[in-house]
């Protein structure tokens with residue numbers, strides 16, 4: 001289905017730890033479908049031009065991220081989200097929820113607001129996620145969210161990454177599946193190496209794993225896809241120290257923040273490798289220098305897997321509003337990417 005003219009799309013622009021969040025407020029045709037997954041599939045099949053218009057150049061860029069709000073189909077949830085990025089649609093996004101928690105309250109979308117925290121129940125494609133938004137009676141601040149069950153799918157998986165040799169990764173589910181690997185395995189340093197080198201190595205790892213690894217989730221439809229590779233500083237054991245992380249997801253998109261779902265995955269992996277205990281907090285730093293604080297809240301089951309609910313805390317900020325238009329004869333303006 002082509003774009004419907006006149007195109008006029010309104011958004012609020014936010015960021016969490018430097019990672020953009022473009023919240024679409026109006027201007028898209030209605031998404032058909034009974035469930036959130038149906039609506040995502042409808043958008044993917046019929047309205048993907050709108051994703052490209054909003055995420056790609058000249059209105060976005062190859063590291064852009066956004067979300068749309070739709071009606072939830074889980075009764076306990078107040079909102080449902082569709083996450084969009086350079087390649088398509090994703091299953092979980094922590095940085096988006098951290099920003100959205102504030103948005104929901106500041107824009108008057110939440111009926112019952114309580115201090116010092118307000119609970120917001122959000123249906124994500126991976127399942128229901130609870131966000132707790134700090135509210136002091138006047139303004140909103142930090143947001144913590146509790147994840148869907150996170151589990152380790154495979155540990156110590158050896159993979160031959162073209163141009164880099166044999167690399168050993170762990171595969172973890174934190175609302176999305178990630179490969180997790182210390183940057184040192186590629187001869188890279190997460191703090192000193194160029195982001196372009198880290199992006200390339202992580203992207204090459206995701207590419208080969210997507211070809212070779214069959215993923216499955218015990219009970220959630222539509223999530224069995226390797227979303228990206230997370231490189232770490234390898235510092236899993238020393239709880240007192242900040243640990244660095246860079247998440248390269250979708251089509252080699254670099255998360256500026258520590259990545260909420262990636263942080264859930266990392267703390268879950270650390271838990272199952274006996275590096276942290278329930279309720280022990282750790283600080284994760286992303287490439288922008290901003291941090292998330294995370295911990296394991298409790299152990300649960302997820303099908304045959306031992307799993308954990310994690311909690312990740314950070315703060316998002318408002319940075320603007322946009323109204324996007326498109327002239328009918330503007331072919332380039334429909335979206336392109338330079339990478």
Ligand SMILES: O=C(O)[C@H]1NCC[C@@H]1O
Nearest residue numbers: 092093094095259260261
């Ligand atoms: O915070 C997160 O979970 C994410 N940020 C962009 C990519 C991931 O979805």
